[in-house]
Structure formats: structure tokens, C-alpha cells
Amino acid sequence: MSVTPRRLRGGALALAALAIVSSTAACTAGGSGGNSNSGTNTLTVNTSFVLKTLDPGRIYEATGLTAVHAMYDTLLTFKGSDVSKPVPALAESYQVSPDAKTFTFTLRSGVKFSDGTPLTADDVVFSLNRLKNIKGSPAVTVAGLTVDKKDERTVVVTSANPDPNVPVVLAMPSTGVVNSKVAKEHGAKDGADAAQGDTAQQYLDTNSLGSGPYVLKSYDPSSQVVLEANPNYWGEKPQFNRVVLRNMDVQTQKLTMQRADGAEIALDISGKLLDGLPDSLQTSGVQDTVYFLYLNADPAVSKVTSDPRFNQALRAAIDYQGIAALYGKGAAAGAGLVAPAFSGALPAAEESKRDVAKAKALLAEAGLTNPTVKFNYPAITYKGVDLGTVATKIQGDAAEAGIKLELNPQPLTTFLDEMRSAKSAMGFTPQSLNYPVADSLVNNMAPGQATALRSGWTVERADPSVVEAGKKVTSTLDLSARATAMQEWQRAMNLHSPYIVVASNSSTLVATSSLTGVEYSAAGWQVDLAAVGRK
Known part of the structure; x- marks a missing residue:
């Protein structure tokens, strides 16, 4: 990571020749001046949208991964820019069998969904089985896994083949745990026929059923996504009550950051585009792409x-x-x-x-x-x-x-x-x-x-x-x-x-100097929105 003054298809490979579609869009957000939310407890994140859905079982694109990571907790996660080892999230601990086939997760107690409903082992089993069986783009990451409840606080994940990377898979936003009761009421299914029978995507695109630090306030895949702090969040409360992800082409992002004076981040300015930015801005980046x-x-x-x-x-x-x-x-x-x-x-x-x-x-x-x-x-x-x-x-x-x-x-x-x-x-x-x-x-x-x-x-x-x-x-x-x-x-x-x-x-992430916790993550979600605060 560098600090200046302050996107499993076929395994886990995303051949970027397939992913570079994300850079061909030239959408712009309304207004190109400074932070439109200056003076409010709002974090503004500017990015060129690559967004098809906010359904965690189907999420695969960069913008969606950033938002879903903030709304849905996973068994494990990564902290900051370090993607070398998963750390506890919904699971307070886990054990791996010597043959790397059986992974036993002990769930944290006291976790609630955003509606106040307790999160249970049944919700974890439902969410992972749904991810596998609806057969969306991220399903390949869990294709060889089976999930069972041992007791109310214990979930066992079994891999058909030895795979020491299962904990990493279970830190990905697509494995986010949904409120299974509410999801079922709106058409979600986790059985073998889920690919044909699950109809929950439309609901999940406009409603969040997670236990994460943020909930979905509004969703416009062509313009902006607005998140608000989850009042029932079990962990450390995020400093920003509101996060606005704005669809903005990279050149406009650069112009905006040159004048920004509030709480603002740009996700797509990198390489030569960093030239000419004010020294007061901070950057965080890791070498995550090869050519x-x-x-x-x-x-x-x-x-x-x-x-x-x-x-x-x-x-x-x-x-x-x-x-x-x-x-x-x-x-x-x-x-x-x-x-x-x-x-x-x-x-x-x-x-x-x-x-x-x-x-x-x-x-x-x-x-x-x-x-x-x-x-x-x-x-x-x-x-x-x-x-x-x-x-x-x-x-x-x-x-x-x-x-x-x-x-x-x-x-x-x-x-x-x-x-x-x-x-x-x-x-x-x-x-x-x-x-x-x-x-x-x-x-x-x-x-x-x-x-x-x-x-x-x-x-x-x-x-x-x-x-x-x-x-x-x-x-x-x-x-x-x-x-x-x-x-x-x-x-x-x-x-x-x-x-x-x-x-x-x-x-590379570019952020205004007043922010803390702005670290680029190569885990897929780019930045942990809940970790961003003010100095």
C-alpha cells in the first residue's frame, strides 16, 4: 500500500479482458462541483458504475460489491488493505480439518438483522445454499461446498475436495447472510430448483435484508445508490450516517476531487490520472492488476x-x-x-x-x-x-x-x-x-x-x-x-x-484529507465504507 499526504469464473480468475467492460462506460453524475453533501454527515463516493444488482447471491460487479459489503455481513472478512488472511465477522472463530475439507464456524451471539430479527445458523445455511443453487455469476466460488447447521451457533461447511481457501471464499460479499424469513416471503429459494424458482432479485435490489453497518435507502443503477446507517448494527457504529455512491466518469471524478473540500472519495483515478491532483488529497493503492x-x-x-x-x-x-x-x-x-x-x-x-x-x-x-x-x-x-x-x-x-x-x-x-x-x-x-x-x-x-x-x-x-x-x-x-x-x-x-x-x-483510492480509514482493498469491495471516518 502507498500512502501520500493525507472486479470466479473458472475458479477465482477474472481475466480482465472480460472485466474491462467496466471501463468503457462513460456515465456522468449530475453536478461536477465539490462535495454536494458538504456540511452534512454524509460520505460521497464517486465511481463509474458497474452495477447490475444488489442481490448478494447474484452480485459480481465492482460497484455492487462495494455496496453489498456494507449491507451484508459474511462469516469472515478482511481488514483494511490486508487480504492475506480472513478475520472474524459473523463467525467469532472457526476450525479447519487437517484434510482441508471441513470448516466449522462458531457464530457470534447477539447479531441482529437491520429489522431487529436475530441472525441464526439457519440464515447462514439458507444464504449459502441460495448462492450455490440460484447459479448466478458468483455461484462458481461455492460450487463444491455443502453447508449444514450443527446447532444454533455452529455452521459446518464441507468441501468436496481439499481446499484451504474456503475461508477466503466465505469472506466475499456474495456470501452475505440474508434474513431468510423475509427473503422467502419475497420469492427467495435455496433448494436445487432455485435457479428457476427464485424471484427475490427485484426485491433485494431495492431492500437490504442484511446485518451490516448500512441499509439501503435508495437504488438507481444509472445514477446513485444511497445507504444509511443501520440502527440495529451489532458492531462498531460507522461514523457517517449516510453514504452516497454517485455514478461519475473518471475525468469528472478528477475534476471533482480537485475542488472537493468535504468527505469525498473517488474510486477510479489511478496511474497517469493521478498527475495534477492537489497534494492535500490522500491516496491508497495496491498493485492488484497484471498486464x-x-x-x-x-x-x-x-x-x-x-x-x-x-x-x-x-x-x-x-x-x-x-x-x-x-x-x-x-x-x-x-x-x-x-x-x-x-x-x-x-x-x-x-x-x-x-x-x-x-x-x-x-x-x-x-x-x-x-x-x-x-x-x-x-x-x-x-x-x-x-x-x-x-x-x-x-x-x-x-x-x-x-x-x-x-x-x-x-x-x-x-x-x-x-x-x-x-x-x-x-x-x-x-x-x-x-x-x-x-x-x-x-x-x-x-x-x-x-x-x-x-x-x-x-x-x-x-x-x-x-x-x-x-x-x-x-x-x-x-x-x-x-x-x-x-x-x-x-x-x-x-x-x-x-x-x-x-x-x-x-x-487507487483518492480521498479528501479530512478522512481516515481510506484503504484500498483487493478483496473486491474496493473500500470498506463503514471503516471510513473523520479525523
Whole structure:
């Protein structure tokens, strides 16, 4: 985290090429001046809305995750910017079996929903079963879990396979516990037929049935979401009685923060967009996104990119420090597929280095003279950086080694379609995690997995060392040892995979100087609204 003066599809991976839809919206909020709630006990949060629902069982988009985290308690949570280990929330303690299949949670006593109804183990079981069975976007995170009540204060979660990351899953906003009695009255179901029979989303979009520090006051997915403090909250009361999330494009966010003098936060200003902001503002950010190239390993698609020597030549040709500079504050040269925010990341000392002479030697060894490759990338700006600027830099670096990259900017949907078809010779995309479990990458990017197959990378085409390194990760149950195994997997991937990580970048919060507790979280909810207070 940096402090200046003060978004499981296929595991937990959110290939940011899918998530970057969030940056294409250009909605604006009414009024672009300073804090419209100055002088009141209101916290204003400006963000470009990525919002489809406030139903915790279906929530998947960034804006919704921020709001739902404030309205619904989960068994566990994360504190501040630390996503290395879950801490108690509704569960005052929990135990894990040696085989990492059984997780026993002891519920905190005295917790009430916002209507004053006591929260029970039955509510926890109902909520988690509903999440699993309505089969919304986040259901994949709990697909292998079963949930049972042992007694009034004990819930047992069982995983079909050993999985030490279950506690992390149960800290995600989608596992928020709903008032099951009221939810059922408005069409909620948790049985095997819930995907067809559950009709509670419309009600949950406009009413909150949680035990969190805030309740929903109003919901307009195109304009703003208003939260008010929960009078029956069991924990420490939030300092702000009211939170207003306003839909605002990033340029307007920057203009607003330049003039803000009240209690105000912007969620989308990062990278080069931070330049020019007043020194009086405070920022908090962590490197939670990596940017990588993918080369197709299928000779039928490209004889050039499928040659491992070309892969390593291009890897050696890139000026990683120069690329990191394009991203601005909070960026670093690429090291591995795990972003520095998460356990298992490679140390900064292992950032990739440029070696043009090595690149030329590898091309000569492969008999490749002035090889030419079409280079696809989405023609968008992401986190304040035009991806075309980065692609052009990579093109220039490659040219110095004798590699010709033909830039092919594409509309986002075209880029995604071609990438999914597995016919793209080379591409460039950001990547982030849906929840803070880096080893979920093995389930997506290892040879033969869904993302790998988009690059034609089958187990048969992979070096055996990569396959074995991936197996070591998934078979290791101790989380500290698993993080070490993840580092070894990334080192093998850097040598033999079709992915070249060029940079990591930070997501950043910008806030007025009067606020405390403004810490960016890579857990998905961006900022814990209830933790924000006044100095």
C-alpha cells in the first residue's frame, strides 16, 4: 500500500479482458462541483458504475460489491488493505480439518438483522445454499461446498475436495447472510430448483435484508445508490450516517476531487490520472492488476509464436521498466502472473529484464529472420492508460530485436471474440482476480485449462515442468507452502508458458484529507465504507 499526504469464473480468475467492460462506460453524475453533501454527515463516493444488482447471491460487479459489503455481513472478512488472511465477522472463530475439507464456524451471539430479527445458523445455511443453487455469476466460488447447521451457533461447511481457501471464499460479499424469513416471503429459494424458482432479485435490489453497518435507502443503477446507517448494527457504529455512491466518469471524478473540500472519495483515478491532483488529497493503492501478452502455442495458428525460442526472444526484447513508466504511479515492471497484492507473488527482484542481444541470438538460433506477427489488443483506456500506447511501446521494443509486430487495435467485443476463438496469434490484456486467491490462476492458465486453450496451449504442448509445478500447487494444503509453490509455478511459466507479463499496476483510492480509514482493498469491495471516518 502507498500512502501520500493525507472486479470466479473458472475458479477465482477474472481475466480482465472480460472485466474491462467496466471501463468503457462513460456515465456522468449530475453536478461536477465539490462535495454536494458538504456540511452534512454524509460520505460521497464517486465511481463509474458497474452495477447490475444488489442481490448478494447474484452480485459480481465492482460497484455492487462495494455496496453489498456494507449491507451484508459474511462469516469472515478482511481488514483494511490486508487480504492475506480472513478475520472474524459473523463467525467469532472457526476450525479447519487437517484434510482441508471441513470448516466449522462458531457464530457470534447477539447479531441482529437491520429489522431487529436475530441472525441464526439457519440464515447462514439458507444464504449459502441460495448462492450455490440460484447459479448466478458468483455461484462458481461455492460450487463444491455443502453447508449444514450443527446447532444454533455452529455452521459446518464441507468441501468436496481439499481446499484451504474456503475461508477466503466465505469472506466475499456474495456470501452475505440474508434474513431468510423475509427473503422467502419475497420469492427467495435455496433448494436445487432455485435457479428457476427464485424471484427475490427485484426485491433485494431495492431492500437490504442484511446485518451490516448500512441499509439501503435508495437504488438507481444509472445514477446513485444511497445507504444509511443501520440502527440495529451489532458492531462498531460507522461514523457517517449516510453514504452516497454517485455514478461519475473518471475525468469528472478528477475534476471533482480537485475542488472537493468535504468527505469525498473517488474510486477510479489511478496511474497517469493521478498527475495534477492537489497534494492535500490522500491516496491508497495496491498493485492488484497484471498486464500480459499471450502467444498462440498452436503451430496451425502461427508457426512463429508457437516456437518457444520466439517466445523467449520477445520476452528478452521488451523494455519492462519503460513500459511500467507508461502506467504512472503505483506501477512496476512485470515479474509473474500473480500481482504483488496477493500471496504467492514473485519478489520485485525477479522483475523481468531486457536483453536485446539475447533476443537476437534466440531468433538466429530459431532461423527466424524479421518474423512478423499480428498483434491484437482492445482499443480502450483502462485505469487511465491507453492500451494502444503500451502496445506501440512493445512494438518498438520488439523492432529493435528484429521482430515486426503488426498492431491490430480492435473494439472490445471483437477482441474478446477473437481471443475466445483461439485463433489469435498474439494479444495483450490486463488481468485481475475476482477474489484474493492467487492459486486460482492454476485452474485457468495452466496448460489444458480454459484460458490456456485460448492460446492453443494444451498439456501435450507444455513442458512437463510446468505441469508438475501446477500439480504441486493444488496438492499443497498449507497456505504458506502453497504460496511458495505458486512462486515456483510462475518461474516455470516464465520459462515455458505462452504468457509474457509486462507490468503490474495499482488500483487507487483518492480521498479528501479530512478522512481516515481510506484503504484500498483487493478483496473486491474496493473500500470498506463503514471503516471510513473523520479525523
